[in-house]
Amino acid sequence: MSPTSEVIAGIKIPDSPMAKAATGLVRDTETDLLYHHSRRVFLFGALTGERKGLKYDPELLYVGAMFHDMGLMDSYASETERFEVDGANAARTFLKSYDVSERDLDDVWDSIALHTTPGIPQHKRPTVALVTAGVEMDVLGLAYDDFTSEQRHEICNCHPRGLKFKHGILSAFCYGTIKKPETTFGNVKADVLARMDPTYKRVDFAELIMGSKWDS
Incomplete structure (x- = not known):
C-alpha cells in the first residue's frame, strides 16, 4: 500500500489512473x-464484501459505485x-478507454x-451484489447494525451525509426522473414521484393486462 493511499474505515480508496479519472x-x-x-456506497459495499469474505475487484466496485447515480x-x-x-x-463508455474485459464491463x-431492483443483485457476481449492498445501506439503512459505529462514524466523517440527506436524495431521485415518469414503471422510483410530484399518475400493471387488445 502506498504511503499516500487514502484509507477510510480500513478500506483503501482505489488510486489507479482509472480510479482517479472516475473520481x-x-x-x-x-x-x-x-x-x-457514491463514495459511501463504495465504502459500505467494500466492507460488506470483506465481512462476507467475497473476492471482489475494488476498482470495478469503485467505478460501479461512483457512476451509479x-x-x-x-x-x-x-x-x-x-x-x-x-x-x-456512462460507466461502460468510460471503461472502454481502459483495459477492461467484456465480462468486467458487463458486471x-x-x-x-x-x-x-431488489432481490436480484445479491445473486449476481460480487461487483453487482456489493454496489447494491452499499446503496441499500446508505439510502435505506439495511444491514446498519452489521457495521460498527466506528466504521459508520469514520465513513460519514470523511463523506458527510449532512443534516438533510434523506430529503436531499429524494429530491435528486425526483429531479432525475420527473421529466420521464414512464421510466419509473415497475421500479422503486415510482414511489418517489408519487410522494413528490402531485401530477404523477402511477401506471397499474394489472390495468395494463386487463386493457390489452387480447380478447381474454
Missing part, C-alpha cells in the same frame, strides 16, 4: 450530495431510458442498472 469525472459532474453518497444528471440523462441505464451506459453495467 475526477464524478466530482466535476455530480452534486456534492451525490458525490459523497450519474444518470440523474442532465449531462448523462437520455430522454427515454431509466436513469439507472443511463448511468450504466459494472449490471451493478448500476440493477441497483434499484
